[in-house]
Structure formats: C-alpha cells, structure tokens
Amino acid sequence: MNIYHISAECYPVAKVGGLGDVVGALPKYQNRLSVNASVIMPWYDRDFVNEHEFEAIFSDEIRLGTQLYRYQVLKNGKVLGFNLFLVKIPGLLDRKEVYGYADEHIQFIAFQYALLHWLCAKKDRQLLLHCHDHHSGLIPFFIEHCDEFEILKGTPTVGTVHNGQYQGWMDWQEAVLMPKFDWNHRGLLDWDGVINPLAALIKCCWAYTTVSEGYLEELFDEANGLETLFFSEKQKAHGIVNGIDFEVWDPSKDPLINHNYQHEEIEGKQKNKKAFCKQFGFSYRLPLFSFIGRLVYEKGADLLPLFIDDMMNTYADKLSFMVLGSGSLAFERELLNLQDAYPGRVAVKIGYDETLSHQIYASSDFLFMPSRVEPCGLNQLYAMRYGTMPIVRKTGGLADTVTDVSLGGTGISFENESVSEVSSAIGKAIAIHKRKVELNRNRKKMMEQDFSWQRSAQKYIDIYKSLI
Ligand code: ADP
Numbered sequence: 001m002n003i004y005h006i007s008a009e010c011y012p013v014a015k016v017g018g019l020g021d022v023v024g025a026l027p028k029y030q031n032r033l034s035v036n037a038s039v040i041m042p043w044y045d046r047d048f049v050n051e052h053e054f055e056a057i058f059s060d061e062i063r064l065g066t067q068l069y070r071y072q073v074l075k076n077g078k079v080l081g082f083n084l085f086l087v088k089i090p091g092l093l094d095r096k097e098v099y100g101y102a103d104e105h106i107q108f109i110a111f112q113y114a115l116l117h118w119l120c121a122k123k124d125r126q127l128l129l130h131c132h133d134h135h136s137g138l139i140p141f142f143i144e145h146c147d148e149f150e151i152l153k154g155t156p157t158v159g160t161v162h163n164g165q166y167q168g169w170m171d172w173q174e175a176v177l178m179p180k181f182d183w184n185h186r187g188l189l190d191w192d193g194v195i196n197p198l199a200a201l202i203k204c205c206w207a208y209t210t211v212s213e214g215y216l217e218e219l220f221d222e223a224n225g226l227e228t229l230f231f232s233e234k235q236k237a238h239g240i241v242n243g244i245d246f247e248v249w250d251p252s253k254d255p256l257i258n259h260n261y262q263h264e265e266i267e268g269k270q271k272n273k274k275a276f277c278k279q280f281g282f283s284y285r286l287p288l289f290s291f292i293g294r295l296v297y298e299k300g301a302d303l304l305p306l307f308i309d310d311m312m313n314t315y316a317d318k319l320s321f322m323v324l325g326s327g328s329l330a331f332e333r334e335l336l337n338l339q340d341a342y343p344g345r346v347a348v349k350i351g352y353d354e355t356l357s358h359q360i361y362a363s364s365d366f367l368f369m370p371s372r373v374e375p376c377g378l379n380q381l382y383a384m385r386y387g388t389m390p391i392v393r394k395t396g397g398l399a400d401t402v403t404d405v406s407l408g409g410t411g412i413s414f415e416n417e418s419v420s421e422v423s424s425a426i427g428k429a430i431a432i433h434k435r436k437v438e439l440n441r442n443r444k445k446m447m448e449q450d451f452s453w454q455r456s457a458q459k460y461i462d463i464y465k466s467l468i
C-alpha cells in the first residue's frame with residue numbers, strides 16, 4: 001500500500017511548528033511497519049532543499065483561471081527514511097517562508113492541483129492519500145468531483161486535524177482558480193458562505209483524525225465555527241496522540257546540545273544548565289523555567305508577560321525565566337520589556353531557533369505551557385524526554401499526556417489561565433526543585449516514559465487498512 005502524506009511542512013525540510021515534526025517522523029516509523037509511506041509537500045527555498053540532491057521526475061502544466069503554470073515534481077528518497085516529493089511552481093511554490101503570503105490560498109490551490117495532476121499521470125493504483133490540515137483539505141473533494149482526476153476517484157483519504165483554528169477560508173470568487181468541479185456538489189466546499197478547505201476535508205475524507213483524544217472531544221464544543229460539522233461526522237473520527245522522533249530528540253545523542261546525557265546520569269543535564277545560565281546571565285542555583293513557542297493567543301502568549309511579571313514579584317530571586325518564540329509583535333514587545341525590567345532573571349530570544357530550542361529543553365528545570373488550545377503539543381513531550389518538568393494548562397493533548405505529580409505523574413497541571421492558578425503551580429515547582437532526591441527521581445521517571453511513534457504509527461495503519 002502506498003501512503004502519501006500531503007503537508008505544507010515536514011521537518012527538516014521546512015518546519016514552523018509541530019505539524020513539521022509530525023510529518024517528518026510519522027512516515028519514517030510507518031515504513032518500519034507494513035506500508036510504503038511518502039511525503040508530498042511544496043518546494044521551498046530552504047537550506048535542506050538547496051543542500052540535497054533532488055531528481056526531477058515529472059513536469060507538466062496546470063491552469064489556474066486564465067493563468068498557465070508549469071510545475072515540476074522533484075524526488076529525494078535517500079535521506080529522510082521515506083520518499084520526499086516536492087512540487088515546484090515558479091512564482092508560487094518556490095518561496096522562502098511556508099506561510100504568510102497575501103496570495104497563500106492560490107499557493108495551496110496550485111499545490112493540490114499540481115500534485116493530483118501528477119498522481120493521475122503516475123497511474124499508481126494502490127494508494128491512499130493522508131491530508132494534513134487545511135492546506136491539503138480540498139484533495140478529497142477534488143478527486144471525487146473533478147472530471148480531470150477521474151482516474152483517482154475512489155481513492156481512500158484520511159484527514160488529520162492538527163489545528164482546527166486555522167481553516168484556510170477563501171471567498172467563492174477564488175473557485176475559478178480551482179480545477180473544474182461538478183458545481184452541483186459545491187456545498188461540500190462551503191461553510192457559512194465561504195470556501196472552507198478544513199470543512200471540505202472533514203466532509204469528504206473517508207476518516208478523520210485529531211492529534212489527541214482529548215482534542216477530538218473538545219472540537220465538538222469549540223472548533224472555531226465547525227463544532228457541528230465535527231460532531232456530525234464523528235462516526236469516522238479517531239483521536240490518535242502524536243509521538244516524538246526518538247532519533248532526533250534523544251539527549252544521549254543530540255548533536256545540538258552541549259553535553260549529552262541519559263536518565264541514569266542526570267548530572268549531564270546540570271552541565272547543560274550551567275553553560276546555558278552562563279550564556280544568558282542567569283544564576284545557576286535558581287530553578288530555570290522556560291517557554292518555547294509561537295507567540296499567539298492559543299498558546300496563552302498574550303498572558304505570558306503578565307504571568308512572568310507576577311512570578312518575578314511573587315517569587316523574587318527564586319527563579320529565572322527564558323522565552324524563545326515569535327509571533328504577535330505586541331506580545332514580542334511586551335516580553336522584551338520584561339527582559340529590560342528584570343535583567344539576569346528574564347531572557348527573551350525572539351525568532352525561530354532550532355538549536356536553541358534543543359538547548360532550552362536540555363537546560364531548563366521546568367517548561368511552562370499556559371495554552372488555551374493545544375491539540376496535542378510536542379513541547380511537553382520533548383521536555384519530559386530531556387528530564388524537564390512540564391507545567392501545563394489542562395487542555396487537549398496537554399491533559400492527555402501530562403499527569404500531575406500529586407496523582408503519581410511527572411508534571412504539574414492547572415485548570416485555568418489565571419494569575420493565581422499559575423502562581424500556585426509555580427510555587428509547587430519551586431518547592432519540588434528544593435527536594436533534590438524527589439526532583440531527580442521524577443526526572444528519571446519522565447525520561448523513561450515511552451512517547452515514541454511506534455504505537456501511534458500503527459494506529460494510523462490500522463485505520464488505512466480498515467478503509468481499503
Ligand atoms: P505548534 O505546532 O502548535 O506550534 P507543538 O507543541 O506541536 O506546537 O510544536 C511546536 C514545535 O515547534 C516544537 O518542535 C518546538 O520546539 C518548535 N518551536 C516552536 N517555536 C520555536 C522557536 N521559536 N524556535 C525553535 N523551535 C520552536
């Protein structure tokens with residue numbers, strides 16, 4: 001069986017967040033089981049693409065409205081543990097950034113159109129298309145309702161919702177850019193009077209999955225307008241929690257950290273912390289708390305400055321705080337102000353920095369995640385893998401993967417994103433940090449937990465098999 005994962009991101013080719021991590025790992029682990037999994041993604045002007053050899057395996061043209069675009073499919077099957085196919089379209093799919101362009105909807109229509117055009121020519125019969133998020137959400141509709149893709153009709157499709165907040169909305173006038181479809185079925189593309197690719201995915205795919213069980217339940221109540229749709233399609237829904245790639249996220253081998261360590265030699269973690277504190281001017285003896293992530297409302301980033309400010313006052317001289325992230329300019333500015341207000345106690349690095357993120361997981365004592373919405377969350381899993389205790393708001397995947405120490409777990413959780421609840425969670429963490437024997441026992445325990453992809457990769461395969 002040939003499984004094609006279709007995604008806007010895939011680590012290490014191009015990653016903005018957890019979608020990239022998942023698509024860069026899941027096919028590799030599936031290939032060690034019983035399927036042949038590949039990834040199809042847009043071509044980006046990125047280091048990975050420019051530094052590796054790709055073979056041009058196909059080229060042709062597609063028409064979007066009145067505009068003709070030449071596209072090319074490039075392949076590399078040697079580096080990632082799966083076949084990687086990149087769709088390149090000069091002027092559309094040849095850019096540096098993954099998201100953020102004003103004509104993003106044209107980019108993703110072209111991506112989906114070109115890849116289906118190529119798959120039709122490929123005449124691969126035994127295939128299943130696994131679409132990730134709204135960027136590939138139109139595919140199940142296109143293959144059923146566009147004459148041009150007749151040959152793919154009846155191909156099983158799986159849709160995975162990594163984040164239901166983003167739906168890829170576009171005005172109906174953009175329909176002229178799509179491959180010609182049966183107008184009688186246009187309702188499948190529509191939600192609330194606009195084209196909604198995520199809604200189209202949920203309506204048309206054969207099975208849909210969410211990246212944790214808890215998030216699936218949450219979507220029935222809060223899904224940025226799609227609650228009733230998720231609920232009405234729930235007979236084909238599955239919640240499957242993400243795993244982590246143990247080959248990339250392994251403190252005993254990680255080339256991006258200063259000192260490698262395993263669970264039985266936790267001193268290695270201290271060495272990382274020492275070097276890190278020196279670099280950022282923190283006091284080594286104080287517990288180090290960190291936040292890594294996109295600075296957006298969903299992650300609670302609007303409240304982060306308030307929380308940190310409160311920590312610096314309530315627990316003056318009892319902790320240090322490191323932030324790595326980028327997003328809303330207003331949140332970035334507020335965080336940088338805190339760095340100025342609390343020198344040597346708060347450090348803020350604005351931007352995306354893969355190496356620094358690994359060093360933060362390795363060096364911190366606690367990782368703080370006050371997310372409002374967290375479909376799965378990988379940061380808390382990486383943190384535990386590196387012996388760093390997660391402090392999380394109980395939501396979605398965070399609630400599924402982190403159990404509070406008071407209940408025999410390895411993290412700290414709180415219900416609401418309020419200053420008082422956060423402050424009490426931080427107080428608990430500072431107290432745990434003082435009890436060194438318990439702290440180290442807990443670190444070993446969290447590092448030994450199995451969050452590998454093995455089990456979840458098999459669960460996806462079971463779904464594929466049930467559809468064929
Ligand atoms: P999301 O996909 O919603 O952003 P996840 O927790 O699933 O959240 O995944 C976030 C991923 O992106 C993790 O691998 C995390 O380490 C990484 N990450 C987020 N922000 C940054 C950043 N500024 N620099 C480096 N890595 C980051």
Ligand code: GLC
Nearest residue numbers: 018019162211374375376377
């Ligand atoms: C999304 C979610 C995040 C999840 C990731 C990978 O970006 O916001 O919670 O871990 O996808 O599935």
